Amino acid sequence: MDSSELLDILGNENRRNILRLLSQKPCYVTEISEYIGVSPKAVIDHLEMLEEAGLVESRVDDRRRKYFHISRSLRLEVDVSPYSFGVKSAYPCRTKFNYEHVEIESVTDDPESLDPAARLERLEKIKNELSIAQRHVQARMEEILENIEEEMNGEARTSTSASSATEERD
Numbered sequence: 001m002d003s004s005e006l007l008d009i010l011g012n013e014n015r016r017n018i019l020r021l022l023s024q025k026p027c028y029v030t031e032i033s034e035y036i037g038v039s040p041k042a043v044i045d046h047l048e049m050l051e052e053a054g055l056v057e058s059r060v061d062d063r064r065r066k067y068f069h070i071s072r073s074l075r076l077e078v079d080v081s082p083y084s085f086g087v088k089s090a091y092p093c094r095t096k097f098n099y100e101h102v103e104i105e106s107v108t109d110d111p112e113s114l115d116p117a118a119r120l121e122r123l124e125k126i127k128n129e130l131s132i133a134q135r136h137v138q139a140r141m142e143e144i145l146e147n148i149e150e151e152m153n154g155e156a157r158t159s160t161s162a163s164s165a166t167e168e169r170d
Contacts, residue, residue, distance in 0.1 A: 003087040006076060009053050014038055015046050019070065022056065026069040073142055075135055090135055 010016060017036045021027055029047070033040045047068055050056035057071040079086040114122065 003076065003089045006053065006074075006089050007078075007087060009049060009055070010076070012046070014042070015050060018043070018046055018050065019055065022068060022070050026059075026067040028065050028067050032068070073138060075138060077131060088131070090131075 010019075014036050018032055021032060021035050027035070029040050029043050032047075033043045036043070047056060047058075051058070054071060055074065056068050058066050058068045060066050075090050077086075077088045077090070079088075
């Protein structure tokens with residue numbers, strides 16, 4: 001998806017509130033409607049736009065209730081300065097990444113060591129490396145959160161099974 005389209009989609013407060021809620025748990029339309037205070041029809045319209053953008057997916061449960069959830073992680077970076085404007089969207093980086101300790105001050109402290117164009121080029125490289133590192137950290141955090149969730153769900157199933165077995169014995 002184009003970054004400018006993504007900014008347009010996220011520019012709507014109701015859609016941001018929907019994503020905020022869905023980041024906590026999967027929800028059905030009525031839940032979302034009550035949470036953000038708009039009609040179910042308006043929620044459906046927002047969800048359709050979020051689904052088309054690939055930000056949200058849905059599944060139907062046993063009672064035929066449609067639950068919506070965030071489909072995958074996405075990182076959006078916006079850079080606004082008097083000298084540049086840029087928007088970049090990226091998915092978490094799941095490949096190995098070697099971090100190099102970077103001393104940003106060393107690039108700017110000694111004005112005679114590099115000409116201004118070379119210093120600017122070096123800082124741009126550092127900026128890009130930091131962006132990749134942030135994507136990598138985001139991916140690692142998600143992996144850990146997924147593991148925690150799986151462990152919690154496994155413990156919940158185990159305790160449910162144990163309590164069912166106890167009830168059967170009684």
